[in-house]
Amino acid sequence: MFFPAAPPRDRARSTALLVAIVLLLAVLTPSASAAEAREEGRSQAGSAGPAGRFSVATLNLRKGMRVAGMRHDIGRVLDGGASVIGFQERLFSRPALRASLPKSWTLLMPSGPTGTDDNPIAFDKDVWKLEKTWSALLTGKTWRRQTGRVAHDQYGVVAVLRHRASGHVVRAVSFHLPNHLHNRRTGGPNYANRGGVEAMWRMAYRVRALKENAPEEHQFVAMCDCNVTENRDTTDHLVKGRITRPLRLETNYSGRKGGSGIDYVMGERASAFRIDSFRSYRHLVTDHPGIVATFTRKR
Template sequence: MVLGMFFPAALPRVLVRSTALVLAALLLVTGVTPGASAAQAREQERSQAAAGPSGRFTVATLNLRKGMRVPGMRHDIGRVLSGGASVIGFQERLFSRPALRASLPKSWTLLMPDGPTGTDDNPIAFDKDVWKLEKTWSALLTGKTWRRQTGRIAHDQYGVVAVLRHRASGHVIRAMSFHLPNHLHNRRTGGPNYRNRGGVQAMWRMSARVRHIAQDAPRPHQFVGLCDCNVTENRDTTDHLVKGRITRPLRLETNYSGRKGGSGIDYVMGERDSAFRIRSYRSYRHLVTDHPGIVATFKRKR
């Protein structure tokens, strides 16, 4: 900073120096680094604005329909973004990697691992202006599948995990996107559909793996599950399915257990023993895909 721009040369040097120190302190308080250019200052302000309030964050889960093109995905992603989502867990990607990347805003990153078939079915996307990525990996949930209609063995089933640090609050989440088997549920008894025993047993293996990944997280990290669980929440009445195998053992709160008389199968799950709790959620319908987009807002406990 050129002091001559602000102080006449006739002022005593001590006075000039002390006043400059006061100005530097004011710049630090306002979030502008001394010596930073105007462009850098604008970038700092933009990042801080994008991060939003430090006392909340919003995540979404969105199941994609096979064969969706960029305009349809942009429409559906835009709907959940209108609810404030800064993290989205996708399921059933089933289309090209470039198409999904092209459907996201420029400030977003897509975590879609390379590897064996199935590693990229459940990617996670997040806003880089809001979150900083610390770690990501694909987790094998089960090596056996549940295609009872054809009797064939499908590819292994993976979930995608991302450890994200919120830029404004410093809060860290371990987000996981996964998809459970279908035809799991006996709607008459509220328990497993044992006519699809292979699918039920695969779900049990996957649930055990999800529990391990959640329980393995460091204590300050909040586990957040983003799931197409394929079980209607108001009919799951035993300990053999999602409530008894995932949400209850992990003490997860979710739109799954919060809805009254609903019949959805897409859920955002959040760890109760955390500084942040789910305070509201919204279901976005009328999408191109055949599932609703679920958006949940977490707020800091008072």
């Protein structure tokens, strides 16, 4: 069967359409590649100066946040070079939180029952190798004095991470202390919220046990929504006296001069790496700043 050739005008239209498609693909492909490059560069920011430094972030993600908001806030602390992030206030959010992280990141969620606060940890697999992880019960009693109801237990994640470039090992934990902990007049515990104060003491004991049971060569690192401001904690019964001082931890908690923040990154002083600087990232979707602390090898 014979098919007549298409008229010259139709052939010209087909050629023009083909050229337009090729040009469109040429325009879109570099944009996609550029977006992938930006994401890859951002996820590898924590490996800058890989043998001599690393950065850790703490980020309280408000309950109910959607993927777009979490992705925005996580992106801010990633811009600060963080390769490990401790989260607080995430409930029932494993799929959403995973979707908010870059592809090279791993999320560690508690394996126990979901509680009042699950405190997951995420890290960049290109920077760190996971050696061990487990869920730690931080407190088995509630501090919800406002409702009078008994809440579920609170769990945290402990992660033992080895830096791929330097070989340095950290034992990281994220936790969230109760609200209304301190008396603003005395700087000590707020005994009107006795349940919360006692829950904080139990949590502090378990945080100390996590550090004291770590091998000597492991640096203890903690990320915390502490709910106590550094400039108001003036006794030995709260964060300064129960956690940072007994464990000899340096942090933006004690490094803040007259600040009013409650989110802190803590690091063991007796280590080859010490906190060299920290930065607060504000204007986030959540109602807390993101804190990024950079650890640098001591000279």
